[in-house]
Each structure stands twice: as structure tokens, then as C-alpha cells.
Amino acid sequence: MKEAIAKMLKKVAVPVVSAIAALLIGIVVIELTGNNAAEAYSYMLRGAFGSMNNICELFVIAVPLILTGLAVTFAYRSGVFTIGVDGQLIIGAIAAAWFVEAFRNLPGVVVAVGGILTGMAVGAVWGAIAGALKAYRRVNEIVSTLLMNYIALYLADYLYTVPLAAESSKIPQTERVAEAARLPVLVGGTRLHIGILIALFCAVIVYYILYKTAWGIKFRAVGINAVAAECNGISVKKYMVASMAISGAIGGLAGTIELLGTQYRIQSGFCADYGFDGIAVALIGQLNPVGTVLAALFFAALNVGSNSMELMTSVPSSIADIIQSIIIFFVVAGSVLMERNFFKKIAFKKERRAME
């Protein structure tokens, strides 16, 4: 029991200390811009947690972050270092937008479920392409997913500008999702929809697959040591493609939920960079589904808080992004130092000095 707690503490220590350190650096940056950091942070806190409405908004923002974080977590655990969630998200969302528009005469529930399945399927295919290129053509997945992000972005841009464009609109965007097909709102008077439950359910499923099924062990085995996995009769190539397909499906789900629950239409800048934020979220969550959810909530609080801070003070909300990036730097550095037992070495040196 004691050991389990110690293990937990060790896992949590790096991200928590990093977050605190980054928030402290944030104070310096805010002061440098000529503003009052205490005031800024208090508005940030109030913006994130000040009222029921704000807390609900925090969860709304957290939904896509949880999902993109899970997409990244699953792929990374299987040894595929994708940066392609952005592309899977937009291509999944645009496919869902097509479905929702094409079948708008069907009952709302059918349209919503069909849209979600379409978005996940197209996201899965998009992800699987990169997985197959890695497995069978030895194309580095970082490069291929980066390229495919842009292909997806411009393809979606074309689709909502020409074939799927809303008729009565001056700017290029898709038709608004019909009210019947939207995700039901959870708390009346706020934007919070059942997407949060879907996202949390998805986290449970990812956790279950990775840690409680034979299938999951194989995925993780491929991630830890592909050669050893191959020797043990696991078809590494198939697992690589499958992991990218699952990651892509979650990415597509993220885009679809955002479409059906929050934004209702796709236009330029839809969910821009949520996939990249997902990498940060997954990493700070230590590539663990539970950690990913917590990290996503933290990032969401930072985003919601900084937006209302910007309204109340003259501190720009980009401070939130700066804090985010600094957290990533610290988490990366901290994990490496933990692995190297850097802190133990310091303690050892101190002891030795004391003995001399």
C-alpha cells in the first residue's frame, strides 16, 4: 500500500511541480508586460471557477482536449508518435457535417449517431493511412501525419467552401446542424452538453482496452519493444495500423462532438491546433487516460480563465499558451531527470560532502 502511494506520488510529482513552476514564471511575464500579476491571476481563477456557468464552460472546452489527448495517448502507448490528430479531427468533422446535412430528414437521434459514426470511421481511415505507410512503406509517422494534417485542412477548406457550403451565407461554412441532431444540453442555460459524458466514457474505454485486455497488452508491448513483440508472435505491423486507426477514430470523434455539441458548423479555424494541444495534454497526463483527463481539465481551466482575464484586465490571453509551453518544457526536462535519478545523485553528493 505504501509503495503504491509512493509510486503514485512519483508519477504526479513532475507534472504538478512543473505546473506550479510555470505559473510562477507566468507571474514574471505578466509583470514584464506592465500588469499586476496578482490581479490577473485572481481574475483567471474567477473566470474558470467563479460561477456555475464558468465551470460548465470549462467542461465544454475540456471535451475536445480530453478526446484529442486520448487519441495521442493511445497511439503513443503503441509506439506510434503521431502528430496527426488535427487532421483526423477536421476530416472526421467535415464527414460528419456531410452526413448530418445529407440525412437531415431522418429522426434527430439517428442523424446524430450516424454523424458520430461517420466522423469516427473517416478519422480512423485517415489515421490508418499513416499507420499503413509506417508499417509497410517505412514512412516516418511524424512526417506523414504532419503532411496529412495539411492535406486534410485544405480538403476540408474546399469542401465547406464549395460542395458543402451553406447557401445563404457570405463566408465559407457548412450549414448549421439541425436542432434535432444536436447533442442534448446537460445543464440548462449553459453550453454544457452530453459530449463530456462521451469523452469521459471514452477515457474509461481507452483505459480498459490498454490495461485490462489481452489486446491492450499487445498494443503496449509493440510500444515498449517492437522487436521483442514481433519475436513473441505479435504482428507488429497490424498493431501499428490498428493503433493509428483507433487513434484516428478518437480524433474524428473529437471533431464530430465539437460540431454536434458546441459549434454546430464548420468554418475556417474550426478546432485549430486542438490536436497539438492534445499532445501536450497527453504528455502532461503521463500518457495515462486518467492523467489525460486531469491535464485536459487543467488546460481548459487555463484557457477559460485567461479569456475572462483578458476581458477584465489588459493582460493578453496568450499568456495561457506561454504557461502551457513552459509546463511542457518542465515536464519533459523533469521526466528525463527523474529517469536519470538526478535527484538521488544530488542527495548522494550532499551526504558524501557531509561525511567528509
Place this chain on the structure above:
Amino acid sequence: MSSILTVAFLTGLLVAALRMLPPLLLGATGEMFSERCGLTNIGLEGIMSVGAITGFVVSYFIQNPYVGMLAGVLSGLLVNMIYAFLTIQLNADQVIVGNAMNILGMALASLIYTTVSKSQSGQLQSVTADNYFVLVVSLAVVVIIWFYLYKTKSGLAFRAVGEYPRAAETLGINIQKKKYLACSVNGILCGLAGAYLTNVYITSYVSGIVSGRGYIALAAVIFGKWKPKGVLLACTFFAFLDALQLRLQVADASIPYQFLQMLPYLCTLLALSFFMKPGSEPKANGKPYIRESR
């Protein structure tokens, strides 16, 4: 289609492409240099953003674009030292650090711009520099880097670090020094690329000015097979596509411009998947070098 293929259209296209070339070429050459030493840096977009804002702010206050561009160069160098320290000293994951560099760079640029523009009144405008000065510089950089990599002993050692660092270290090559050199050059060139955008390409700052050039530069490195000549050709091709795309957007041709925008990425992906022999990439690219490991 025939109506747009006039002499005026073609010269306009050429001029526009030449204006688009320097930032791509500088970024891609810097990245190629970095990857030849084993350091994949996907944070170009962020470094260019920092170069763009620093270059703009300094040239706005001093009213001299060349000093501004120099400041952009220095800021690129400085900010890339974060990447250098984390990946070289701590062997941190290059993709994750590069990704964080993008977040940091873009946020920093936006923070600095909002802070400065609040303290000034009216639209911020800087003085323009000579149109072709940076183009000449960037072409010279390609030649110098080619000469260094292929014609000097130090350059051979540099490439060895990117191919097989353990062997290189056995020969007494200082790996860390080479990698810091790689990061410095990459930071300098990306800083200049960004400063070019706010001092020559346009003479003000708008958010998102870098608009994906850092990522196109990454594609150009691969499309150019990690070789100076290849990178130059890839960048020229991509710059032409970009110029053509902008023109077609205005000319309202039958080809949707999005497909032209997509073309650099699609070509690179297809080339990489079907036409390129594996093995063009430096073998130790993207992998941290850990001395104690086997």
C-alpha cells in the same frame, strides 16, 4: 485558362514567387542543416514567429529594417537555445519539444504585439527594406552550407554525427558542439525568415503572418532529400505553387485554389511513400544520442 497565360501574368507570377522564396528557403535550409546532425525541429513555425515579431518591433522603434532583421536573427538564435538545451543536454523527445516551441513562439509573438500596440497609437508600420537583399543572402546561405557539408573536414564530421554518432564520437568528434552549431544555424536562419516577413514581405505585423511556412519548410527538406540542391529546388517549386495559388484565388479559375495549396504536402507524401528510396534521411535523425547506452 488561356486568358490568364499572358506575359504580364507570368512575370507577375515570377516576381511573386521570388518574394515568397526567401522565408521558405531560409527555414528549410536551417532545418536541413539541423536534421543532417540528427536534430528534427518541428518548431520552425514558432521560431519564425519570434523572429517576425522581434524583427518588426525593433525596426519599428529604430526605423531601420536591417537592424530589425538583425534583431530577428538574434531572437531566433536565442529562442532555439531552449530546444537545443532540452534535446542535446537532456535528450528530451525532439517532437514534443518542437511542438512546445511552436506554442511558445506563437504565443510570445502575440503577447509582444498586443503589449506594444497598446502602448502606441495608430497602425504600427515599419520601413521597407530592399526587396532582393534577403533573397541574395538566402541563396548565398545555401551555397555556404553546401560547401561546409560537402567540402570541409568539419562538415564531414558534422554529417557523421547525423548518421552514426557513436562512430563519430570514437573518432574524437565533439558531438554536443556540432549539435549546438546545428541549432544555432537553424535558429539564425529561421529568425531571419521571420524577420523577412515583417520587414520585406509586408512592413507591418499581423497575427499568423508565418501562416504555415515553417511546416512547408519541413516538407521541403524531405522533398529535397536532405540535400542543399534538392531543398533549393523543392522550395522554388513550393514558392511557385504558393504564388500561383494566390493568383488563381483572385482570377477565379476553374481549379479550386485549395488543391494548389495542398499540392506541396501531397507531392511530398506521395514522393516519400512511393518514389523515394529509403535511406535518404540521415540515419540518426530524430534520435537522441545517449552516451552510456549501447
